[in-house]
Amino acid sequence: MNGPPLLDIVDVSLSYRTRRRVVHALQAVNLSIAEGEAVGLVGESGSGKSTVARAVLGLTPAHIESGSIRVAGRDVTHLTEDGWVGVRGQPIAIVFQDPLSYLNPVMRVGRQIAESVELHTPGLPVDARVRELLEQVKLPVTCAVSYPHELSGGMRQRVLLAIAIACRPKLLIADEPTTALDVTTQAEILTLLKDLRAQLNMAMLLISHDLGIVASACDRIYVMYAGRTIEWGRTASIFEAPAHPYTVGLMHAAQADRDRNGRFVTIAGEPPNLTGLQAGCPFVARCSRAMPQCTELMPGPVALQLEHAVRCWLYGAGQSAAATGRNGAPS
Amino acid sequence: MTVPLLELRDVSKTFRRSRTESVVALCSVNLHVAAGETVALVGESGSGKSTLGRIALGLLAPDGGSVFVAGRQLQQLGAAELRRVRAEMQPIFQDAAAALNPRRSARGHLLQALAVRGAAMETEAIALLESVGLRPGHEYLNRLPHELSGGQRQRLTLARALAPQPRLIVADEPLSGADVSIRGQILNLLLDIKQQRAIAYLLITHDISVARAFADRVAVMMMGRIVETGPAERVLRQPEHAYTRRLLGAVPVLPGRSAGAASAQ
Numbered sequence: 001m002n003g004p005p006l007l008d009i010v011d012v013s014l015s016y017r018t019r020r021r022v023v024h025a026l027q028a029v030n031l032s033i034a035e036g037e038a039v040g041l042v043g044e045s046g047s048g049k050s051t052v053a054r055a056v057l058g059l060t061p062a063h064i065e066s067g068s069i070r071v072a073g074r075d076v077t078h079l080t081e082d083g084w085v086g087v088r089g090q091p092i093a094i095v096f097q098d099p100l101s102y103l104n105p106v107m108r109v110g111r112q113i114a115e116s117v118e119l120h121t122p123g124l125p126v127d128a129r130v131r132e133l134l135e136q137v138k139l140p141v142t143c144a145v146s147y148p149h150e151l152s153g154g155m156r157q158r159v160l161l162a163i164a165i166a167c168r169p170k171l172l173i174a175d176e177p178t179t180a181l182d183v184t185t186q187a188e189i190l191t192l193l194k195d196l197r198a199q200l201n202m203a204m205l206l207i208s209h210d211l212g213i214v215a216s217a218c219d220r221i222y223v224m225y226a227g228r229t230i231e232w233g234r235t236a237s238i239f240e241a242p243a244h245p246y247t248v249g250l251m252h253a254a255q256a257d258r259d260r261n262g263r264f265v266t267i268a269g270e271p272p273n274l275t276g277l278q279a280g281c282p283f284v285a286r287c288s289r290a291m292p293q294c295t296e297l298m299p300g301p302v303a304l305q306l307e308h309a310v311r312c313w314l315y316g317a318g319q320s321a322a323a324t325g326r327n328g329a330p331s
Numbered sequence: 332m333t334v335p336l337l338e339l340r341d342v343s344k345t346f347r348r349s350r351t352e353s354v355v356a357l358c359s360v361n362l363h364v365a366a367g368e369t370v371a372l373v374g375e376s377g378s379g380k381s382t383l384g385r386i387a388l389g390l391l392a393p394d395g396g397s398v399f400v401a402g403r404q405l406q407q408l409g410a411a412e413l414r415r416v417r418a419e420m421q422p423i424f425q426d427a428a429a430a431l432n433p434r435r436s437a438r439g440h441l442l443q444a445l446a447v448r449g450a451a452m453e454t455e456a457i458a459l460l461e462s463v464g465l466r467p468g469h470e471y472l473n474r475l476p477h478e479l480s481g482g483q484r485q486r487l488t489l490a491r492a493l494a495p496q497p498r499l500i501v502a503d504e505p506l507s508g509a510d511v512s513i514r515g516q517i518l519n520l521l522l523d524i525k526q527q528r529a530i531a532y533l534l535i536t537h538d539i540s541v542a543r544a545f546a547d548r549v550a551v552m553m554m555g556r557i558v559e560t561g562p563a564e565r566v567l568r569q570p571e572h573a574y575t576r577r578l579l580g581a582v583p584v585l586p587g588r589s590a591g592a593a594s595a596q
Contacts, residue, residue: 044510044511044512045510182375182376182537183375183537183539183578183581183582184375184577184578184581185375186581187580187581187583190583209510209511210583211511211585212582212583212584212585213583215583215584215585215586216583216584235586236586239585239586240586249512250511250512251585252515253511253512253514253515254511254540254585255540255585256514256515256518256540256541256543256544256545257544258544262522263519263522264514264515264518264519264522264544265515266512266513266514266515266516266518266519267512267515268516270480270482270512270513271510271512286512
């Protein structure tokens with residue numbers, strides 16, 4: 001691998017403050033993406049997946065408290081609002097779960113795509129470029145004169161994708177891009193994402209709660225729980241040998257697996273709320289293999305094999321348990 | 332042959348959108364659910380699954396065809412009789428928060444649904460809460476919906492559905508709002524209730540893995556018609572209809588597992 005990774009998130013912690021409480025949304029999150037790579041980020045609602053996506057583009061209301069985010073080697077951790085202009089759209093674009101709320105309801109979609117073209121690739125003949133983009137996302141060119149409400153959910157997501165790739169991004173963040181869609185439409189959008197990545201040599205961060213989607217589309221996977229990245233590795237490695245008890249449980253649950261007694265395999269309890277800092281592993285209360293040290297300290301990443309790492313005491317303390325302790329107790 | 336608990340014969344429903352435009356939601360649908368049986372209704376959004384559920388519950392009148400509950404035709408019942416028959420069929424919905432009154436406690440929700448009053452009501456409400464896993468029940472009686480987690484709210488709607496001792500529960504996407512790690516808990520609860528109370532389910536879902544794991548029979552809907560129906564094993568392993576094959580083919584499968592490996596023997 002030459003040069004720095006396209007995106008490199010190192011030990012990032014971030015919290016949201018409301019009037020009465022502090023929510024520790026991200027705690028010592030690590031994630032990196034190389035050029036052209038497809039990386040999946042899985043976790044349940046509230047695990048911090050979307051906060052990661054927003055932090056990368058400076059879209060969170062909170063500041064990063066510790067750690068750093070680098071985009072193609074450039075530190076963007078503490079950019080000003082003007083500084084973000086050089087990151088958003090190019091080199092990093094994003095599409096969201098609910099296209100309808102990101103499209104202007106009273107503007108024809110062709111115009112909305114044209115705005116992106118004018119902003120990011122000035123000088124190009126706009127109409128021709130809009131037609132080209134519509135073809136790239138496999139929408140009929142006649143869609144340009146439609147309003148968002150006249151399109152189906154799948155078509156709207158394609159419009160959002162056209163706006164995103166108009167910027168010619170090196171990295172596309174897709175935050176639950178198919179969650180609101182039916183399975184057959186979902187399959188079409190996933191195929192489109194794959195084609196676009198190949199055509200444009202674009203890296204992707206695919207955020208989803210659905211292990212199946214991420215497995216089908218990504219080279220590597222990160223698993224998040226309660227604001228932490230707890231396991232990551234190559235897709236095949238994660239699915240063949242999941243290490244963290246949470247990842248193991250998630251895989252059974254995702255398939256509605258049943259045990260010998262015919263009961264559905266489930267993870268007892270509920271995800272913790274993230275107000276107040278807890279020492280130790282956030283999964284400890286639900287973990288069937290918890291040990292005394294689990295409540296005291298979150299272990300650092302332990303490399304299991306090439307590119308597969310886990311943060312769990314079952315596999316040892318890891319290299320940076322002390323550093324994690326530091327991140328676990330800011331201010 | 333015994334009379335099915337629920338039977339829909341040639342049921343059709345068309346919604347008028349405007350003077351010129353109308354949507355055929357159901358087109359001569361036939362479906363039956365036997366006592367104690369679980370039937371999953373799978374299909375994509377807009378296929379007519381929820382309309383069928385509403386017609387089965389008597390919440391919506393069909394344009395054509397008839398609905399029978401334990402042999403009695405819904406459309407021919409008087410108001411009082413209809414109310415009694417409806418009590419035997421209870422709905423639960425996807426969005427538990429929307430199905431609960433935000434200003435009413437758990438006790439208030441159950442009180443509406445229970446026939447008994449006074450001290451007996453309290454005991455029965457507590458028993459119901461505990462039967463859906465909200466233990467100890469008395470601690471939950473005074474809770475308002477916002478003081479419950481998403482999973483607990485779904486349990487409360489289930490407790491309310493069980494209060495009139497129904498024989499059929501029509502569950503419309505009951506798991507869609509739940510996180511994956513919570514989903515198994517709700518499924519186990521539905522399984523327990525099915526075994527303890529011999530309740531039949533009409534389970535409306537877009538989630539094939541849930542249908543596969545949970546249902547005795549599966550009916551596949553497309554554009555207002557049931558295109559294929561049969562034992563869950565058979566339909567989901569060896570689908571006959573091209574649409575069923577397309578639907579199953581679109582479901583992402585985890586690596587290292589075949590589509591049929593869902594149940595660990």
